[in-house]
Amino acid sequence: MARPELAVGDRVERLELEDVWLVDPGNRREGPAGLLVEHGRVVDVDWARRGSRKAPSVVVAPGFFDLHAHLREPGGEDAETIASGLAAAAHGGFTSVCLMPNTSPPIDRPEGIARTLSAAAASGSPVRALPYGTISVGREGHALAPMAALAAAGAGGFSDDGAPVDDPELLRAALTEAGALGLAIVEHPEDRLQTAGAEANEGLAATILGLAGAPPAAEVAAVGRAIAVLRQVVAEAPAAVRPRLHLTHVSVADALALVRGAKAEGLPLTCDVTPHHLALHDGWVGGDRRFAWDVGSSPWSGGPTTAPPYDPSTRVTPPLRSPADALAMLAGLEDGSVDAIATDHAPHRSIDKDVPFGEALPGISGLETALSLLLLAIDAGHLSLATAVRALVVGPRRVLGRGLPERRASSFEAGVVADLVAFDRGEGWSVTADALRSKGRNTPLLGRELPGRVLLTVADGRVAYLDPGLD
Amino acid sequence: MTPAAGATGLADRVAWPNRHLLDVDDLSASQLEVVLEQAGAMAAARGAGTVPAALKGRGVTILFHEASTRTRVSFEIAARSLGADVVNVAVASSSVTKGESFADTLRTLEALGAHVLVLRHPRSGAAELAARHFGGHVINAGDGWHAHPTQALLDLATLRSVLPGERLRGAKVAIVGDVLHSRVARSNIWTLTAMGVDLWLTGPAGLLRGFEAWARALPSDRRLTITTELDLALRDASAVMALRVQRERLQGAGAPSEAAYAARYGLTEARLEACRPDVVVLHPGPLNEGVEIDPAVAAGPRSLVATQVATGVAVRMAVLSILCGCHGQA
16 A cells, blocks of 8 residues: 655645455444545445455554553653654654643643643654643642633543542532533552552562552542542533543552443543553563453463563552453443543653552553554453553543543544544554653553554644655 | 583583573573582582682672572672682662662673672562673672572482482472572472472461462462361471561461460471471571470471582582573573
């Protein structure tokens, strides 16, 4: 599908994608098809008649939407910039990225939103940057940030990510205030009383490695409390207030069970999981390099390992959990209790990672490996392609409510602005420092060969990423 | 190959797995026998005044980010008696801040001629990190709660001295105390179960957290039993090892004070009656007499604490000579 006339940043004047596997989550349809894009818009979708031969290995889907990324600008430009982060997003097939406001200074004033948006525009990337504002002033958890002004400046929602809202009264006020604006509160569920000093998930790996454990109950407790606060806000809210609570990076099976219950009750609650919590597990901290679904009944239990233990790139918050938790997250995607897959892309400088495990800054650089981890789960039979795409495209849009500035199509129909990713399921790529567009090379997948090479990403009708091999 | 190791011949027959000693989790019984034989040879050579200058011209740097006297001095004596040039670096743990400086420190020490780095660090995994930055041999002298390989090896050598040959296999050994925060306990789990010891861990439930799952995950040929009942752990034991307890860690662990701990888990002469008549008592030191161990026990005929200290030097000589004699696979 070489198209030499395509150049990054340019509008797609003519692109004919023939004999691809088209996934259209908006219309809940997938199958062999052809797609014609002209002047930045889809002009023809040609679903092949049934009974055609082997499924094509090139998949075309709507551009992915990441609800959770740290692009570090301002203040952490050595780790990532808005420009490098958006380039990483495009390489990963993402055409919209929500930016966490835990920068330095944090985005707690409308000027910060404006600055972020202008930096994104200046980057030249057609990938949409959607900044969140903070929930509290300075992310300190005391006073509410000026939410209405942040929303007016373009905030897509509110989060104090990395710093959970410990004070239930503040969470209550935030849900009410954001609810009046039609925006979501994106909460990082963690009971910090239980995680002080923690280095890894409390479990077998931490026991053997002598690492201080973060008990799964710390997440369960925080999720339970947030749901209780949400229930109260919903009960007392005036009709004009539509509170929305989104729990990000849920990682514990019992916490997801609480989410499932609250959704069944009808509460306005959504949640996301990260690709690393779906595919990896706490054995990775000890050097185990099997994926969660391959562990079966023989968890990592020390001794000779396939990689050196204590790789700081496996230190992340929430910590990599048990294989059973990862499988529960995968099941949650299929049964709909998980709404979205979000990367929690957290790039760090190597000097902030090249320290003893417990001192390493937590986080995994994840925008560029998300698709590959999901394909591994799909190939292993633990996830369907349709579910994965739905959670990368449709789910995130539902989460944000009025925070979505304009409608970008999550379906393929003649006339819609082209916003898509084309990737080859059958072709691998090597996760090397050179291959990554992010400045953050902090991923335990570095050095591996992964399935799913992204060939082309088109955002808002323009080329966002083009595989160098296709130039 | 050093003269002493060459003399035993065992080191030639059993591959040493690594150029470092970071952990003991992957050492087999036959590899442990290599260390024991080499330690025996070193102890004999010390007694006869015929210690080989195996490390002559080699730099051994002892870098401790945590207070310690006995381990540091033991390594220093071991390295000096093998003819090494020893450099002692003490770092206040409060000055350990950025990895940049830790990695830089290691590179600097290497440039200054360190062939062997003996590292003590308050963080689990620090020795693993050091091995990524240091071109020579890294010996883990204790990292966080994780591992204390030479302590476990000297404990093993001490036990072997009273339970020679096959008598160690199947013998019951009990470790008593704050297992959760103990690198000594973790390393002893690997070495003693590898040698076929019937190992029991006991202490307040809050300080045994997670170890039941570890016991279940071990291969079936390794015997590890967890109990909060001291009497069960001591019954017919051939050896008992008391761990040092720290007051702040007893809070919330079912033994709110040192006195309460001593009443439940302190090793006394009366309690040792449950053991075999020839039971021996070990302690990695420093001792809290009257807390985890009664002064009469510590100073009594069953105590092997002094043997542990003396054996420690020979074991560390053995480790230094094995690592420097065999560069192995990186």
